[in-house]
Amino acid sequence: MTITDDVLLRARNVSLSFSGLRVLDDVHLDVRRGAIHGLLGPNGAGKTSLFNCISGLYRPQNGTITLDGEELLTHRPHALAALGLARTFQHPALDPHLTVLENVLIGADTRIPGGYLTSALRFPAVRRGEREARRRAADLLEWAGLADDADEMPNSLPYGSQKLIELVRAVMSEPRLLMLDEPAGGLSHGEIEKLSERILTLRDDFGFTILLVEHHLGFVGGITDIVDILVEGHNIVTAPAAEAQKHPAVIEAYLGQAV
Numbered sequence: 001m002t003i004t005d006d007v008l009l010r011a012r013n014v015s016l017s018f019s020g021l022r023v024l025d026d027v028h029l030d031v032r033r034g035a036i037h038g039l040l041g042p043n044g045a046g047k048t049s050l051f052n053c054i055s056g057l058y059r060p061q062n063g064t065i066t067l068d069g070e071e072l073l074t075h076r077p078h079a080l081a082a083l084g085l086a087r088t089f090q091h092p093a094l095d096p097h098l099t100v101l102e103n104v105l106i107g108a109d110t111r112i113p114g115g116y117l118t119s120a121l122r123f124p125a126v127r128r129g130e131r132e133a134r135r136r137a138a139d140l141l142e143w144a145g146l147a148d149d150a151d152e153m154p155n156s157l158p159y160g161s162q163k164l165i166e167l168v169r170a171v172m173s174e175p176r177l178l179m180l181d182e183p184a185g186g187l188s189h190g191e192i193e194k195l196s197e198r199i200l201t202l203r204d205d206f207g208f209t210i211l212l213v214e215h216h217l218g219f220v221g222g223i224t225d226i227v228d229i230l231v232e233g234h235n236i237v238t239a240p241a242a243e244a245q246k247h248p249a250v251i252e253a254y255l256g257q258a259v
């Protein structure tokens with residue numbers, strides 16, 4: 001899939017404060033359809049807060065956020081899934097009482113009439129939807145190298161696997177925009193390499209547009225088309241990672257930290 005000039009997600013003038021403390025200050029973001037777009041910045045820059053605004057968990061005091069031209073800020077978080085948004089969290093947020101497969105099937109909920117686990121009435125269309133969802137979940141778990149873990153409880157698995165399960169759950173809903181909050185955080189070097197390949201596959205073979213948060217330009221350099229760097233709630237640079245890395249404002253913001 002090639003990147004287009006067509007903007008899928010657009011944020012303008014997004015400002016967010018908590019008890020007078022400004023966390024996001026006039027932030028903007030243009031994620032083009034077909035892109036892998038990085039959102040970077042030091043600790044506390046406001047990356048997760050912006051994700052939370054886009055996915056409806058935080059309500060900014062100012063600004064507009066549109067997906068394919070549709071304003072998101074008027075919708076509740078669960079309605080956003082139906083509009084085509086899916087995200088992962090910085091720390092995996094899986095249900096510890098459900099198996100890996102069941103956790104993944106939750107991601108299909110927005111696509112199956114009546115919901116997957118909640119549907120009490122088993123209409124044929126629902127059953128068909130369930131069968132398809134199970135097949136798709138099995139395929140995606142295989143793709144993620146987790147086929148053998150389908151019936152395990154997520155807390156019995158390594159941290160890296162839990163993060164992948166969350167990724168698979170987000171992919172299950174076939175979102176128009178897939179948002180990943182620090183997918184490489186806490187992973188080993190080898191796991192990060194595999195993750196990079198998988199993220200590229202998600203764009204190139206699955207056709208997703210991806211917005212991902214990271215700390216380090218190193219990891220995202222190889223997979224992103226463009227990055228936005230936030231520092232203390234402000235946008236400071238929008239550029240390809242290699243270019244952004246050389247920007248004086250970025251070097252200053254990362255002073256003393258690995259870029």
Ligand SMILES: Nc1ncnc2c1ncn2[C@@H]1O[C@H](COP(=O)(O)OP(=O)(O)OP(=O)(O)O)[C@@H](O)[C@H]1O
Pocket residue numbers: 018023041042043044045046047048049050090215
């Ligand atoms: N619910 C909240 N209530 C109060 N302050 C908050 C809340 N959420 C975020 N903040 C503050 O907003 C600022 C930005 O936090 P945020 O988690 O968005 O940063 P981040 O860029 O994701 O950082 P990290 O790289 O550490 O994940 C921090 O000062 C944080 O304490």
Ligand SMILES: [Mg+2]
Pocket residue numbers: 047048049090
């Ligand atoms: Mg964060």
